[in-house]
Amino acid sequence: MTKICTKCKNELQATTEFFYKSGKSLQTKCKKCANIMQARWNEYSITHREEAKTRANTYYQDHKEGVKERQRIAYKKNPDKILSRNNEWRDNNQDSTILEYIRKHN
Helix, strand or coil: CEEECCCCCCEEECCCCCEEEECCEEEEEEHHHHHHHHHHHHHHHHHCHHHHHHHHHHHHHHCHHHHHHHHHHHHHHCHHHHHHHHHHHHHHCHHHHHHHHHHHHC
């Protein structure tokens, strides 16, 4: 059985040798095209990181109440998941947590 890549239009065997899996089926782009697209995305995200931070910060400032409400709802649905994620972050960032505490209390 064969499959046609939606990006390069090459007809390849419909196996995991040529296509990545997506759940129980195969993705629509061959591995070669998927890797090229991922590399481009990685390069783009590195070069535009500051723009993305600025955009996210602006959105948060403009929609602060809505963001906080979504966070409250998410916490109510998954308190254990969020607490474990926060604890993991705190454990992995002990130095910055201690420095922040010292700055606030001196």
